[in-house]
Structures are given as C-alpha cells and as structure tokens.
Amino acid sequence: MSKNENHPATAHSVRGYLIVYVALIVGTILTVWASFIHFPSREINIVVALVIAGTKGSLVAAYFMHLISERKMIYSVLSCTAIFFTGLMALTLWALHDFPSLTVTH
Amino acid sequence: MDIPYTVELRPDTGLYNAKVGIWLFLASEVMLFGALFSAYILLRVGAPEGYWPHGWLNVPLGTANTLVLITSSITTVLAWVSLKANQFGRFKLFHAITLLCALVFVGIKSFEYHDKFVHYEFTLKNGKFADGHMVENKLKQDGNSFTGYAVIRGHVVEDERELYDLNAHKAPAHEDIRIDGAQIAKMGNYGPWHNTYTAIYFTLTGLHALHVIGGAIVIGFLWGPGSKLWETDPERFTNRIEISGLFWHFVDLIWIFLFPVLYLL
Numbered sequence: 172m173s174k175n176e177n178h179p180a181t182a183h184s185v186r187g188y189l190i191v192y193v194a195l196i197v198g199t200i201l202t203v204w205a206s207f208i209h210f211p212s213r214e215i216n217i218v219v220a221l222v223i224a225g226t227k228g229s230l231v232a233a234y235f236m237h238l239i240s241e242r243k244m245i246y247s248v249l250s251c252t253a254i255f256f257t258g259l260m261a262l263t264l265w266a267l268h269d270f271p272s273l274t275v276t277h
Numbered sequence: 278m279d280i281p282y283t284v285e286l287r288p289d290t291g292l293y294n295a296k297v298g299i300w301l302f303l304a305s306e307v308m309l310f311g312a313l314f315s316a317y318i319l320l321r322v323g324a325p326e327g328y329w330p331h332g333w334l335n336v337p338l339g340t341a342n343t344l345v346l347i348t349s350s351i352t353t354v355l356a357w358v359s360l361k362a363n364q365f366g367r368f369k370l371f372h373a374i375t376l377l378c379a380l381v382f383v384g385i386k387s388f389e390y391h392d393k394f395v396h397y398e399f400t401l402k403n404g405k406f407a408d409g410h411m412v413e414n415k416l417k418q419d420g421n422s423f424t425g426y427a428v429i430r431g432h433v434v435e436d437e438r439e440l441y442d443l444n445a446h447k448a449p450a451h452e453d454i455r456i457d458g459a460q461i462a463k464m465g466n467y468g469p470w471h472n473t474y475t476a477i478y479f480t481l482t483g484l485h486a487l488h489v490i491g492g493a494i495v496i497g498f499l500w501g502p503g504s505k506l507w508e509t510d511p512e513r514f515t516n517r518i519e520i521s522g523l524f525w526h527f528v529d530l531i532w533i534f535l536f537p538v539l540y541l542l
Binding site: 185188192195196202213216220228236242243251252255256262263266267 | 290292296304311312315318322336344347348351353358522523526527530533534536538541
C-alpha cells in the first residue's frame with residue numbers, strides 16, 4: 172500500500188495550528204491575570220473566566236479537532252450532546268431555586 | 278475477515294467508522310464531565326457563607342500544567358500532519374514530546390496531590406484551629422483522644438473561616454508549631470474526605486488524570502509497537518493517530534475549564 176498522498180494544505184494548516192497555539196497560551200495568561208482583578212462582584216470574575224475558557228475551548232474544538240470542517244454526521248451527534256448538556260445545566264440551575272419544604276438553608 | 282471502513286469512507290456517513298465511534302464516545306464523555314460540573318455548581322452554591330475555599334491550590338503549578346497540556350495538543354496535531362506529509366520521523370518526534378508532556382502533567386498533579394495529603398487541619402480543644410504541613414507525626418489515636426505530639430509548619434487561627442478564603446485572609450508567616458495530643462479535639466488532612474471542595478476537586482481532577490494516563494498509554498502504544506502499521510497500512514495508521522488525537526484534544530479541552538473553575542474562582 173502506498174504512503175499517504177502529500178497533503179497540499181499541510182504547510183498552510185501548520186501555520187494555522189501555530190496561531191491557535193499562541194492564542195491558547197495568551198488566553199491562559201489572560202485567565203490568570205483576570206482572576207487577580209477585583210471586579211465589583213465575584214460573579215463578574217466567574218463570567219470573565221468562563222468566557223475566556225469558552226473561547227479557548229472553541230478554538231481547540233474548531234481547529235485541533237477539525238470541527239470547523241467536519242461532516243454533517245458529526246454535527247448531528249454533537250447537536251444531540253448540546254441539547255442534553257443544556258438540559259443538564261438547566262436542571263442544575265432550576266434545582267438551585269427549588270428546595271423541598273422544610274429544607275434548612277444557610 | 279477485514280473490518281470495513283477503516284480507511285475508505287462509508288457512503289452514508291461520509292466518514293470512516295472509527296471517527297464516528299470516537300465522536301459518539303466523546304459525546305458520552307461530555308455528559309460524564311457535565312454531570313460532575315453540575316455537582317460542583319450545586320456544592321459551591323450550597324456552601325455556607327465563607328466556607329467555600331479560595332486560594333487553596335497552587336496557581337503557578339496549575340498554570341504550568343495548562344501550558345503543558347496545550348503544548349501536548351499542538352504536538353499531537355502536528356504528529357498527525359507529519360503523517361499526512363509522509364514524514365514519519367517528525368511524527369515520532371512530535372508524539373515523543375506529547376508523551377513527555379503527559380508525564381510532566383501527571384508528575385505535577387501527583388506533587389499537588391501529595392501536598393494536600395501532608396497538609397493537616399487540627400481543631401483544638403481551646404476552640405482555635407491549627408493548620409499546616411506535617412513535619413513530624415508522633416500522634417497515636419485511641420477513639421476520640423490523642424496521645425503523643427505532632428509538629429506542623431503552619432499557623433493557628435481563631436476563626437476557621439480564615440482557613441477558607443486565603444485570598445482575603447493573608448496567612449501569617451508559617452512557623453513550626455508543636456501540638457500535643459491532649460490539645461487536639463479533631464484532626465484530618467486535606468484529602469477528598471476533608472470537605473465538599475476537596476471531594477469534588479479530587480473527583481474531577483482524578484477522573485481527568487485517569488483520562489490523561491489512558492490517552493498516554495494509547496499514544497505510547499501507537500508511538501512504539503503500534504507504529505509498525507505505518508509500513509503496511511499507512512492510511513489506517515494515520516487514521517488511528519487522528520482518533521487518539523481527538524481524544525487527547527478532548528482531555529485538553531476539559532482541563533481548560535477545570536483550571537479556572539478549581540484554581541482561580
């Protein structure tokens with residue numbers, strides 16, 4: 172069997188991967204830096220950290236895992252995952268405000 | 278009998294089978310970690326005021342581990358690109374770096390775990406709390422009473438909440454403190470049993486570390502004995518590297534969320 176045919180986009184894609192790598196490093200430094208800023212409330216710190224983490228996660232998924240150019244089948248699988256994950260988090264948030272009667276809260 | 282669609286694309290999905298398989302597996306992994314993140318949210322929000330820890334973990338070590346995993350992700354994808362370009366030597370080099378990164382990550386994590394297991398909190402009979410790393414442990418426990426003594430490197434506080442938010446309460450300089458058994462009402466290290474924070478911390482990071490070790494074993498096999506497949510069926514071998522890489526990137530992606538949630542917030 173022959174070896175892989177040379178990928179025409181190899182050099183181009185390596186450059187793209189390196190750009191994403193640098194972005195992830197910068198994102199990490201930004202996350203640590205932002206955590207030491209005293210925003211008016213801790214909730215803002217949480218939102219900022221999660222937005223940066225979400226951006227970094229999207230870069231990994233889109234470029235390193237090639238989700239930016241995948242087949243429809245993969246998107247279908249992940250759409251189901253997204254629906255169930257959103258449902259899970261919605262149930263979690265709902266549970267935060269739905270205590271059984273006589274629950275002792277702090 | 279040959280396994281179908283290991284290289285050629287299946288007409289209905291447009292993919293080789295292993296790729297569909299790994300994405301289905303990763304979808305289940307999202308739900309597994311999602312459930313644990315959900316548990317984390319509930320535990321954190323349910324913690325009494327002032328009793329959710331801040332600043333308990335070593336941020337420089339956590340940052341270093343994040344950078345190590347990100348580096349392993351780029352070397353993983355470059356290993357795959359190298360095979361696409363028929364550069365087997367470069368593939369070996371990049372994946373050797375990936376394995377080295379996995380080793381460094383687990384090494385740093387082990388150091389952090391060890392630090393928690395030698396870190397003790399003592400509830401003293403005078404109502405104060407002694408906290409620090411064990412230097413010498415000559416204590417013997419008989420039921421609820423202690424005999425002997427322990428020496429810790431740490432400090433003593435009046436209010437236990439001072440031990441929780443280390444960002445707000447700057448700990449005084451640590452010094453060696455001798456604690457006699459007769460002074461101790463309760464003691465315990467910072468293992469998973471210490472409180473809900475350490476329980477969810479060890480569960481999340483422990484499960485993640487198992488994924489790192491599992492991924493490293495697979496990548497190590499493909500780097501070593503498994504790489505013989507390159508000589509006979511290079512396209513199939515390249516696909517295997519892509520599949521193991523997808524798992525590795527997922528492990529990196531999970532850590533990207535674990536790091537700020539556990540170390541910084």
